Amino acid sequence: MHIPDGYLSPATCATMYGAAVPFWIVAGRRVKKVVRNRYVPLVAIGAAYAFLVMMFNVPIPDGTTAHAVGAVLIAVLLGPWAAVIAVSVALLIQALFFGDGGVLAFGANSFNMAIVMPLVGYVVYRAVARNMSLTSPRRAVAAGLGGYVGLNVAALFAAVEFGLQPELFTSANGTPLYAPFHLSQTIPTMALAHLTIAGGVEFVLTAGVVAYLQRANLPIMRINHRDVVDTDDELIPARPMGWRWAVVGLGVMAVLTPLGLLASGGAFGEDAPSDLDLHRYGLSSVPSGLRHYAGFWHNALFSGYGFSDDRHPVVGYLVSAAVGIIAIGLVVFAASVVVRSTRGRRNRIDLTTTAT
Amino acid sequence: MSSVAEHSAIAHHTTDELIVVENVSYSYLERFPALDDVSLTVRRGEKLALLGANGCGKSTLLKLLDGLVFPEAGRYHAFGTQVTEDNLEDEQFSRAFRSRIGFVFQNSDAQVFSPTVREEIAFGPLNMGMANDQIAQRVDDTLAMLDIADLADRAPFQLSGGQKKRVAIASVLVMNPEVLIFDEPTAALDPRTQQWLMELIVELNAAGKTIILATHDLSSLGQIADRCVVFSEEHRIVADGTPADIMADRQLLLSVNLIHDHSHVHLLEGPGGELQELTHSHDHLDGHHAHDHGGRQPL
Amino acid sequence: MTTTTPSWLIDSEIGLCPCGCIGKRKKANFVDKTIGGAASLMRRVMFADDTAAGAGLLQRIDARVKVLTLIGLLVATSLVRHVPVLAAIYLATLPIAAASRLSLSFFVKRVWLFIPIFTGIIVLPATFSFITHGHIVVPLGSWFGHRVGLTSQGLHSAALIITRVATSISLVVLLTLTTPWTKLLAALRSLRAPKMVVQVTGMAYRYLFHLLDSVSDMYVARKARTVGGATDVKQGRAFVGASAGALFGKAHALSDEVHAAMISRGYTGNAGTIDRFRLHARDAVWAGCCVGVAVAVLWWDHVIGR
Numbered sequence: 001m002h003i004p005d006g007y008l009s010p011a012t013c014a015t016m017y018g019a020a021v022p023f024w025i026v027a028g029r030r031v032k033k034v035v036r037n038r039y040v041p042l043v044a045i046g047a048a049y050a051f052l053v054m055m056f057n058v059p060i061p062d063g064t065t066a067h068a069v070g071a072v073l074i075a076v077l078l079g080p081w082a083a084v085i086a087v088s089v090a091l092l093i094q095a096l097f098f099g100d101g102g103v104l105a106f107g108a109n110s111f112n113m114a115i116v117m118p119l120v121g122y123v124v125y126r127a128v129a130r131n132m133s134l135t136s137p138r139r140a141v142a143a144g145l146g147g148y149v150g151l152n153v154a155a156l157f158a159a160v161e162f163g164l165q166p167e168l169f170t171s172a173n174g175t176p177l178y179a180p181f182h183l184s185q186t187i188p189t190m191a192l193a194h195l196t197i198a199g200g201v202e203f204v205l206t207a208g209v210v211a212y213l214q215r216a217n218l219p220i221m222r223i224n225h226r227d228v229v230d231t232d233d234e235l236i237p238a239r240p241m242g243w244r245w246a247v248v249g250l251g252v253m254a255v256l257t258p259l260g261l262l263a264s265g266g267a268f269g270e271d272a273p274s275d276l277d278l279h280r281y282g283l284s285s286v287p288s289g290l291r292h293y294a295g296f297w298h299n300a301l302f303s304g305y306g307f308s309d310d311r312h313p314v315v316g317y318l319v320s321a322a323v324g325i326i327a328i329g330l331v332v333f334a335a336s337v338v339v340r341s342t343r344g345r346r347n348r349i350d351l352t353t354t355a356t
Numbered sequence: 357m358s359s360v361a362e363h364s365a366i367a368h369h370t371t372d373e374l375i376v377v378e379n380v381s382y383s384y385l386e387r388f389p390a391l392d393d394v395s396l397t398v399r400r401g402e403k404l405a406l407l408g409a410n411g412c413g414k415s416t417l418l419k420l421l422d423g424l425v426f427p428e429a430g431r432y433h434a435f436g437t438q439v440t441e442d443n444l445e446d447e448q449f450s451r452a453f454r455s456r457i458g459f460v461f462q463n464s465d466a467q468v469f470s471p472t473v474r475e476e477i478a479f480g481p482l483n484m485g486m487a488n489d490q491i492a493q494r495v496d497d498t499l500a501m502l503d504i505a506d507l508a509d510r511a512p513f514q515l516s517g518g519q520k521k522r523v524a525i526a527s528v529l530v531m532n533p534e535v536l537i538f539d540e541p542t543a544a545l546d547p548r549t550q551q552w553l554m555e556l557i558v559e560l561n562a563a564g565k566t567i568i569l570a571t572h573d574l575s576s577l578g579q580i581a582d583r584c585v586v587f588s589e590e591h592r593i594v595a596d597g598t599p600a601d602i603m604a605d606r607q608l609l610l611s612v613n614l615i616h617d618h619s620h621v622h623l624l625e626g627p628g629g630e631l632q633e634l635t636h637s638h639d640h641l642d643g644h645h646a647h648d649h650g651g652r653q654p655l
Numbered sequence: 656m657t658t659t660t661p662s663w664l665i666d667s668e669i670g671l672c673p674c675g676c677i678g679k680r681k682k683a684n685f686v687d688k689t690i691g692g693a694a695s696l697m698r699r700v701m702f703a704d705d706t707a708a709g710a711g712l713l714q715r716i717d718a719r720v721k722v723l724t725l726i727g728l729l730v731a732t733s734l735v736r737h738v739p740v741l742a743a744i745y746l747a748t749l750p751i752a753a754a755s756r757l758s759l760s761f762f763v764k765r766v767w768l769f770i771p772i773f774t775g776i777i778v779l780p781a782t783f784s785f786i787t788h789g790h791i792v793v794p795l796g797s798w799f800g801h802r803v804g805l806t807s808q809g810l811h812s813a814a815l816i817i818t819r820v821a822t823s824i825s826l827v828v829l830l831t832l833t834t835p836w837t838k839l840l841a842a843l844r845s846l847r848a849p850k851m852v853v854q855v856t857g858m859a860y861r862y863l864f865h866l867l868d869s870v871s872d873m874y875v876a877r878k879a880r881t882v883g884g885a886t887d888v889k890q891g892r893a894f895v896g897a898s899a900g901a902l903f904g905k906a907h908a909l910s911d912e913v914h915a916a917m918i919s920r921g922y923t924g925n926a927g928t929i930d931r932f933r934l935h936a937r938d939a940v941w942a943g944c945c946v947g948v949a950v951a952v953l954w955w956d957h958v959i960g961r
Binding site: 009010041059093174175211213 | 816849896900906914917
Binding site: 419422424447450451454455458459461465466467469471472475479480482483484509511512513514527528531 | 837840862864912918919921923
């Protein structure tokens with residue numbers, strides 16, 4: 001995903017540098033605060049490691065190999081802010097000493113691979129691995145997932161950076177001056193490549209290294225996971241989220257139901273026969289089967305989600321949402337009562353049989 | 357420091373006893389013991405060798421002497437003042453301490469970390485706050501003394517093992533320490549460089565430097581040490597004497613795993629009257645051997 | 656303490672089949688590629704060291720001046736909107752390369768082999784009318800009633816991007832191959848780059864090769880153990896995970912040792928430096944030329960028109 005010089009306009013390059021600088025500053029401060037004067041050797045060797053990780057050839061099923069970026073791996077092992085600096089320095093070495101990846105585009109490359117990728121990937125990793133022990137194999141999967149998501153978000157940013165070029169930087173007669181593909185082309189192309197191959201490779205590398213270290217060198221995992229228990233036996237079971245969260249979630253969804261009114265058309269496939277745009281589908285009349293079954297169910301309590309006179313549609317939606325939630329809630333409650341009573345009866349039968 | 361501690365510090369310190377270690381114990385990660393109730397005093401001008409098998413604690417003691425690790429029990433005094441983690445936070449004390457003790461690590465790759473040789477040698481003085489032109493002068497002098505002036509602008513990864521060792525020593529000598537600590541100095545060096553190094557150590561000692569080195573290589577002992585301290589595998593000091601005495605005590609050497617059944621240590625008097633060692637090993641078919649010592653008599 | 660030797664260690668294994676059927680050539684696998692990658696990295700570094708030590712034009716220019724003029728020319732290159740101007744800048748780099756004792760064939764290959772060609776392939780679809788709309792100059796028939804062909808805008812865009820990429824790479828290569836990396840770092844520091852960043856970068860570059868040796872060792876050992884055909888993909892991936900993991904263990908242990916070595920010589924987190932930069936007349940001349948070229952190029956570009 002290294003962008004060479006020439007694809008991005010100088011304005012874009014400058015913007016990306018500007019976007020990267022605050023993250024670099026924060027990363028520098030955070031890392032210094034945690035490791036103090038160990039900062040230089042730790043981050044420097046982390047950067048050397050990041051550079052080499054990008055060099056590893058990972059075998060993929062069709063017999064060839066591919067490279068991973070490894071930014072999320074470094075974030076998992078050394079922390080997200082240390083990863084920001086380490087990967088940035090690795091990219092700097094690549095650009096300046098080896099001529100891989102642009103010098104003007106260094107800001108953009110850093111932003112995508114050294115800032116967005118490890119930070120996003122790390123958030124995903126921590127969210128997924130919330131209640132896992134340090135040696136749990138699922139933690140390695142969580143790390144791989146973080147790498148996958150991080151890489152794809154980074155690819156999305158890169159695709160946007162590319163895709164904006166022809167929109168913003170075209171000469172008078174329509175010649176794109178920098179990257180020529182539009183957003184509608186760059187996003188699907190880069191997404192396809194990264195959701196499949198590149199993402200898979202990133203997943204494999206990140207999960208593979210974490211799994212190895214869990215087996216072979218657990219103390220090293222401790223560096224960034226000081227408050228995680230070692231084995232599954234030591235796990236404190238997480239408190240299940242209370243019912244209050246469910247109410248909040250439902251409430252938010254109910255409030256958002258009128259959003260659909262913003263769209264001009266109707267939902268696909270839900271039109272009543274009389275509302276069909278026959279010409280659009282190349283039909284001359286409503287199909288007979290459709291007409292026959294359209295009014296099949298006559299026993300609806302309410303006809304539609306709005307009031308009968310179609311006034312105040314937003315209020316109509318909100319009321320419908322409330323009614324629907326209450327109705328479903330009642331049904332679920334009734335079902336749970338039935339289930340509990342049958343289970344209770346079955347338990348009593350078990351007790352009496354074993355007693356004899 | 358409490359007045360009792362101060363008093364005993366002053367009582368301990370004579371201008372001659374540079375290093376005073378009292379009953380220190382240390383364990384890695386609070387679990388793996390490395391030093392068990394170790395006491396040691398080193399006088400100015402001594403050439404002290406710490407002997408012991410791998411893992412016996414000698415490297416840890418050296419790190420303790422350089423203020424890189426701190427004891428869990430016991431005390432360590434250097435140049436009359438106690439060395440603690442808190443003390444070393446003070447910039448002035450730290451500068452004074454670190455410029456008076458120099459440590460040459462076993463792994464030269466870890467010690468030579470700067471982009472060029474010249475920058476590496478300048479690193480120490482820069483941290484001491486020396487003036488730039490004084491630093492430049494000293495760096496040039498040290499490069500010349502160790503015969504590496506032509507390597508001055510090379511990068512460490514372009515150097516051979518012996519060259520890296522010279523750079524490592526130069527980077528320590530440039531600060532003109534009173535005490536020089538070497539951790540396994542001859543390990544991984546070719547024979548000619550080993551000889552050069554041993555001669556250098558003797559020369560530095562003659563110039564007034566106190567030398568402390570850790571080694572498990574017995575073959576060069578007579579040359580570079582006038583006192584030996586032996587560690588057992590239980591992380592304690594079990595013997596303290598001259599090389600001749602220690603080498604003669606075969607039972608001791610066997611018990612601390614410094615030699616094995618088939619090895620022999622002969623302490624010979626060389627042509628110039630200096631003690632030389634001959635360590636070798638061979639099979640014993642009948643529990644007894646006799647062989648030519650080249651005309652010299654074993655002691 | 657005696658060891659009991661297992662019987663299979665004492666027995667002799669079946670040697671090479673005399674009919675020679677073992678050892679067919681196979682596609683390079685991930686082990687070979689990684690070993691090759693490590694080796695090529697070392698070669699590039701050694702080559703760069705050699706050229707940077709040469710007695711050519713750019714080698715004699717002060718590193719700080721080189722960095723600033725390079726960035727200036729890069730920015731100018733990125734602002735230019737016409738292919739002839741870009742081509743002129745590119746062509747101007749060739750005599751400079753020659754004057755700096757860089758073999759021209761190498762210089763051309765280094766710049767063109769890979770990235771500009773790669774760029775051309777990527778940009779090729781953009782020359783088609785359905786990507787870049789405009790005036791069709793190479794008609795390619797019609798598709799569902801729409802005319803399809805290569806547009807002048809598309810072709811122009813492709814030419815622009817290819818020349819721009821080539822010129823940018825040429826400029827950066829001129830800098831990196833004529834400046835020892837230590838001087839480059841010192842120049843960055845002198846130009847007010849954050850001290851920590853420069854120190855971290857220098858140390859990272861230094862230990863890069865040390866760790867690279869570890870990687871090579873692991874992979875060569877693996878190759879020596881590989882008998883028979885290609886490795887199973889799953890096993891291969893497991894090895895990559897294990898080798899990358901082991902490498903991290905080594906890297907971390909190394910950072911601890913380096914830290915101890917730094918502390919031992921008085922490091923407290925702030926390191927001074929001993930930069931020895933001096934400007935000469937030739938640096939001013941070079942800077943003047945570059946500024947002149949940049950201005951001329953931009954003016955010419957402006958004059959050609961929008």
